[in-house]
């Protein structure tokens with residue numbers, strides 16, 4: 514049975530009182546100072562909305578009084594901040610180190626047991642199993658890796674992004690009752706909305722977001738446990754089902770570290786036009802899922818979860834350089850700023866190119882950088898000098914003059930046969946030089962401001 518929960522102000526008073534009586538009064542301020550980061554986190558994170566969000570998972574009238582869900586969630590948060598991985602040892606730690614119990618909101622002599630934590634996790638995870646896939650499955654193969662240094666993993670089935678975008682545009686997906694939905698709601702109400710109120714995410718009526726996937730490794734074995742009798746019968750190479758302790762994990766290619774990893778992809782949108790680049794959307798995907806597919810799903814999920822936000826720009830890396838994604842962003846009236854994929858062939862036809870030019874809101878001018886005919890380069894120069902400031906994903910601002918200069922260089926100093934899709938040496942040389950100049954300028958401005 515859920516009892517009325519206390520307010521954040523009451524929690525702050527509780528922390529103040531117990532730190533005073535158990536530590537500061539006896540001159541043990543070093544324990545508090547050592548954990549000042551955790552203290553700052555729990556002090557400022559108002560989690561009181563957790564009770565409203567998970568309240569419906571508790572009985573209203575029956576059963577013994579439940580632990581305050583806000584304290585339980587906070588305790589799991591402190592556990593994560595202190596990089597503690599096991600609930601058993603976390604409960605043990607809280608019982609013998611009173612400061613951790615106080616940070617969580619518990620009295621040091623009244624810390625909940627291990628079972629209470631597992632019970633709480635069951636309430637906020639909306640599925641009967643902790644795993645989405647079956648534990649018994651065939652071992653998965655590694656995806657193809659990038660050809661050159663720093664290259665992204667190529668997409669497995671060509672045209673799949675286009676098909677997914679078309680399907681979503683025809684029948685917009687409605688996401689409901691997914692296992693992690695309560696986590697997403699807590700993340701929105703307790704972290705993103707307060708950040709918006711403090712103005713930390715920039716202008717939410719013209720929000721700029723940057724999207725990318727990153728590798729999240731698992732500690733579980735990638736081999737699985739054999740459950741068949743093939744070995745007894747002398748067969749040492751079989752493709753039977755095996756038992757995996759983390760069945761949702763799979764192999765993925767980490768292009769940054771140039772390594773395979775076993776785990777998941779964490780796809781995130783961050784507020785790009787803001788001082789802290791704070792995340793506004795987080796979701797886990799299978800590690801073999803290509804970033805562009807994760808993006809299409811995440812964008813729809815994000816737009817559904819945050820109807821109050823108006824997206825203005827979307828900054829993406831070269832893994833997202835697909836015509837379908839420009840189309841999708843244009844459909845949602847969002848400017849696309851996507852890094853060029855140097856390996857993609859000039860697949861854009863003249864008709865598509867002209868369509869892209871006519872799209873009103875798409876700042877797909879960036880995509881036009883690499884197109885192959887001289888006429889297009891002239892058109893691009895005109896666009897560039899028409900007052901558009903281009904911003905490259907993760908590489909700062911390019912003033913129009915520099916942009917126009919580079920295009921004039923491409924037009925006048927590059928032999929015609931060299932202007933191919935992103936492969937002109939002069940173009941890349943000039944781009945590298947401009948990047949250097951722009952970053953030097955930015956550094957200089959930053960140091961002058963300080």
Ligand SMILES: [Zn+2]
Nearest residue numbers: 741743751753
């Ligand atoms: Zn077998």
